Amino acid sequence: MTSFQSTLGEESGIAEELAESQQAISIAEFFEKNKHMLGFDSGARGLVTAVKEAVDNALDAAEEAGILPDIYVEIQEEGDYYRLIVEDNGPGLTKESLPKVFGKLLYGSRFHAREQSRGQQGIGISAAVLYSQLTSGKPAKITSRTEGTSEAQYFELIVDTDDNEPEISVEETTTWDRPHGTRIELEMEANMRARQQLHNYIKHTAVVNPHARLELREPKAHFKFERATDQLPEETEEIRPHPHGVELGTVIKMLAATDSQTVSGFLQEEFTRVGKKTAESVIDAFRDRHYGREMRWRPPASHESVDLDAAVTDATANKGADATAAFAGAIEDEVADTDRIAHYELRDVVDSAADDVEDEHGTTFGDTVRENAIDAVWLELIDAVPADDDETDDPAADDAIESESRLVADLYDLADDATSTRKDDEVIQAFAVRLAGTFEDETEDDPRHRLTHETLREYVDRAAELTEEYDDVAFGDTARENVVEAIWGVMATVPDDPPLVRELEGDRDATSDLVDGMRATDIMAPPTRCLSPISDDLIQAGLEKEFDAEFYSSATRDAEVHGGDPFVVEAGIAYGGELPAEGSANVMRFANRVPLVYQRGACATTDVVKSIGWRNYGLDQPGGSGLPNGPVVIMIHVASTNVPFTSESKDAVANVPEIEDEIELAIREAARDLKSFLNKRRSMQKRRKKQNVLGTILPEMATKVAEVTGRDEPDIDDAIARIMNNVLVERELEQNGDGQAVSVVVENNSSTNKTLEITDIVSAEPAGLSDGATVVEMDGEWFIKWEADVSSGDDAVLKYEVADDASFDLDVKGVETEKLTVKQ
């Protein structure tokens, strides 16, 4: 690049010349040149993006109006071009707003709203119009009819890229068979190479919008996705910004716009989750930053030779002996009663003492008197009473004061408690002396000892560095921090009134302190009524609708906050069944109910899926990381008032740690269910296999044993039930006069307690039923119902009597068939 710097001054015209060629560019013009940023980088992709933008808009529009969406998408081949038609049954657009919605970039209702919606910036659909006019040269054809109107509006328009305004070529009324809704027709250079992505987009949209009906007609195919529920997603509410999520510039703008006078009012009015108490906490945090805290010193102990009484008495003139004594005494007592006292607290003490004495003695204690008393006491407290003989220049005297200073003892105790026990007393002493020295220096500027956290840190650093230098010991960062926190902890927030809103408005530094204060204050997470998660039930319903699997699970996390925007993460898993067993898992990503079909590798969701150890959950994962293999669909939905995308084309969720954590937790929650399903299936398979093998071996063994011993074949069912740790239900019959005594014996050979529901269907009326059993007759059959709780290793028996020729049929519920052996 040539440097114009060197020629500056020689040719005075160059800057002007350069300035002439500089001009503002419209947003439309910018995106015309940067189509890829909006997802229109190729013909294949452009078509998918256009469908996506149109369908997202359609869904948003219908939902907002409380209408169950019914969306029709058609793609027609038109020579070298493709024609895209998207129709919805939304509320339609007014004549005034329609051209702007489609013909002006960055026009929309959503950008300023803190509410979950598919579209956010108001770029999408107008960008599609822009892409269409650029590639085909044809205008967008839009029909819209609002409810209750007899006719529809028809427009043909393009985006005027010079000034980012719609340019309408045709505007007329027309008839349309839909009672309300919008239809857009775009012609564009495109191809169907990205058909798979298009199908994915439509199918995935169907999964997360089980309340929507979708139809896609292509030149050679036709797909319909019916509704799984008539329940519209819960309506979201717009929320005010959360104090943790705003930046300085935003706050400055808000300060200018607010009607509130006070900062407290401003905070409560303009932000969510801020009440009186929270506002007060924020203001305290602001005071600490803006004004600093005041150091609180210890009142004199009895052994100290500090005489506050005398100091006050000396400082008070012409008030009469009694009043003065009462005044001085009250102050001394009050101060002695505190643990520590700051300058402003002392002021309160003096004021109340003065008021009391005024009442009692009828003597007026004016401001000067009070001021004198405060000064006198405070100087005593901070050991800064000027020496009587005025010999402050004498270094020896200085030293003497320093080493005896009250401040030194006070700071020594604080520092000693805050640092590790390994530090020598002398080191701490030396450090305390230096730190006290810094405070004493401060006394000259502001005897109140008001410091911000930052200044305090500087003081401590200075003292620590000097200590390191002269005493040749380490006084590390941790020790310094601990000392700072200990001192900051005893310091008092000052009661100064915060500036008014109008004062703040022009004061960038003060506003910055306020923003810092907002961030430092603990504030409840923003409300989630601005979010509309799909809910775990509907995720499962959506997956069941679109995937024929054997197992489904889902999880919806509680709302969390990132940068002041609340978000909810949901996950769903489908496994087995008709899902393809080969290849890696199908990962479906969604943001605010919109499927993300491009840039899978750049997405935080994919990163999280890959980072999970799927082997722990019973899935095959080559190398122990990356996407798992097998018949699995993993879906992740991130819902937020502001989903952080990696780019304007909204293809991938950015790697925000808070969101990644929640994604991981949601997936793990759903995967845990998958794991127990797979484990159970595996153990059942094993059990079935064992049962099958034993089911052949043991009878053969029994036959052989009978052969060798020359006896009849033994009965092996009991043994098998025991071997399988099964629950054995066995009928025993015993002749009993005319009838027979029936016992149904339940033997629990398993290691857990079981509750069985047993129904014995008998062809004759039973009698003498044992306790707990009931009998119902139906069409000449008697249903004996019996519920048995049998603990591990235990037996239970159902007894009854019935006629000799009765027949039986046992039905047992409550135990998996693999774990049950029934002998009729």
Added chain:
Amino acid sequence: MSADNEQARAQLIDLAAQFYDQFELGEIPHMSVPTRTKNNIEYDEEMDVWVYGDRESTRSANSVRGARKLLKAVYTIEFLADQLEEDRSSTLRELYYLSESWDNKEAQFNDQDESNGLIEDLEIVSGVTREDFHMRPEESGATLMGPLHLREQTRRGEREIHCQEDVGEGGYQIPNNPDTIEFLGTDADFILAVETGGMRDRLVENGFDEEYNALIVHLKGQPARATRRITKRLHNELDLPVTVFADGDPWSYRIYGSVAYGSIKSAHLSEYLATPEAKYIGIQPADIVEYDLPTDPLSDSDINALESELEDPRFQTEYWEEQIELQLEIEKKSEQQSLASHGLDFVTDTYLPERLDAMGII
């Protein structure tokens, strides 16, 4: 069927009946046998031999593996019962191959170790020895040479044999079941059991049996049961001291161990097979030093074997601990044949007489 066969057969059928009863009682069929590991053998002071301890392994139909084992056991019981009925015999290897002909695939053996192990199980549980089942190993017993006169009951009638005069240089072949032999008389003073064939031939060639009235028994490596049984009978019935002459390495000490104390695999038969009074001649680690024999260094597996012998209850005597520790120290081993480094006659003229003298045998 002879009475012996009848009894052995009845005991086998009893075992099958036990499984039958377990089925009928609704129990899981099972059979318990002592655990056959070195941790479960203990010294029986009464009998002076090593027998199995109290630890048992259960073969139970609880698992697929266990059920297969028991199925195989029942098939084997049937086979053995039939064999006894027909008064025939077969080898362990034949049993393994024979299982291939069984109608049930699940009952067939996977390898010969499995069928051998099962026969051992049955021996222990039924209390009938393998020989009484008419099962024999492939290689029948080893040979014997020396001044012994005996009568053997063969399938082709009785034979009287003098084991020096009536046999060739190969010696008398010990039959599979030495209990068919009756001893008629001997001039022998002691038994010399020799590990390797080469050394046995050297002793015979040098006429050691004649010169010292020795009964030379060839062990052929780990001695077969028949060899140990005949040694035991010779010791008990003819009151002959038993000596074992083997290589100077850990594997040879085990050969001595199985002659003297019984083997881990057949500890249930120790009483019947072991000769606790048997003495070890050598090669001792001390001999390696004393006679300055050519050596090989100990391999890792040798060292492991020596160390495991130190923990083997059968070797926990002062003598063996001293010898094994010495060998671990010198890290060397020697074969019997290494004595030839001092000449072919050194073993018969010098080494054995010296050792036997020291042991108080001659």
